[in-house]
């Protein structure tokens with residue numbers, strides 16, 4: 001069976017891995033010995049790989065039919081594998097070799113020398129090299145921290161400068177300190193809603209519209225709701241700005257005034273039982289609106305989400321916690337304690353369970369010295 005290698009961005013490989021599994025469930029992504037390389041199974045065309053990369057937050061590139069080599073100062077073995085690969089995966093048009101170093105260094109390894117030698121193999125096969133405008137890019141992606149090298153025909157971005165990673169919430173017309181970073185917002189939308197075209201996604205407490213902007217940019221059916229009309233107006237400004245900036249002429253994304261504790265009242269009747277993803281970044285501290293206490297607001301919101309959810313739905317809930325050491329290469333284990341800024345972990349766990357959301361995984365995202373975020377991924381379960 002064909003195997004491909006996805007190269008994950010460095011800001012949070014564990015979240016990137018979860019996002020990839022949500023976007024490409026039928027390719028059964030699994031992490032390799034390197035935290036930055038995921039293996040994908042099954043047929044994947046260049047255009048399918050490109051589509052995935054163009055909506056993903058955490059995935060930088062896909063090496064089609066690629067392989068991973070465990071570097072043991074064995075240049076000749078690596079070059080032999082590369083030559084075999086090129087012979088078995090021939091392509092038309094001009095070629096370039098793209099070395100990409102994602103973490104650390106390898107001993108006795110010079111990427112420019114190896115790239116030159118691979119260029120030599122390509123010339124011997126009879127291919128023409130064109131570094132400025134190649135039709136095909138063969139990547140050697142080097143993860144020095146695990147001594148792994150991934151090789152293959154590359155779809156994606158070698159500079160790391162494209163995509164959501166470099167956009168900032170402050171660039172939008174309506175910004176508030178509560179605005180989530182675009183890369184986390186996009187990742188959460190993908191993690192919650194799954195493959196593009198899967199079904200609608202709802203952000204019931206949309207604030208400046210961070211999640212809905214990302215959902216609109218990736219052509220999802222999406223609805224943002226907020227109780228505060230100023231937020232609704234500002235989030236709509238942000239949404240219109242994004243659509244104009246990205247030349248999107250047709251979008252079904254909308255932001256309306258409404259109450260998260262009664263989502264059914266804000267949505268089209270045809271969405272009831274069909275919503276595939278929920279993203280939720282509830283208010284905290286002085287940004288709180290309305291009269292409900294934190295836990296009561298959350299319980300009622302999760303219950304109202306459950307009432308309109310498809311039975312395959314997922315939910316991503318992001319809550320602030322007291323700072324924890326960065327942990328970007330794995331999810332938290334089940335027993336790890338977290339110190340929520342509002343309420344305690346045990347009650348949050350209970351209230352999610354009683355509203356029909358079963359926790360699948362949790363990750364920590366570092367914000368600054370005194371603040372981290374807990375990203376919780378939960379699945380819909382039937383309530384008795």
Ligand SMILES: C[S@@+](CC[C@H](N)C(=O)[O-])C[C@H]1O[C@@H](n2cnc3c(N)ncnc32)[C@H](O)[C@@H]1O
Nearest residue numbers: 179180205207208210226227228259260281283
């Ligand atoms: C932390 S902010 C969300 C920030 C958002 N993720 C962003 O990127 O801008 C929480 C939002 O929840 C809204 N809110 C509070 N209670 C609500 C309710 N019952 N229904 C809908 N929105 C509510 C607040 O007005 C606030 O805008």
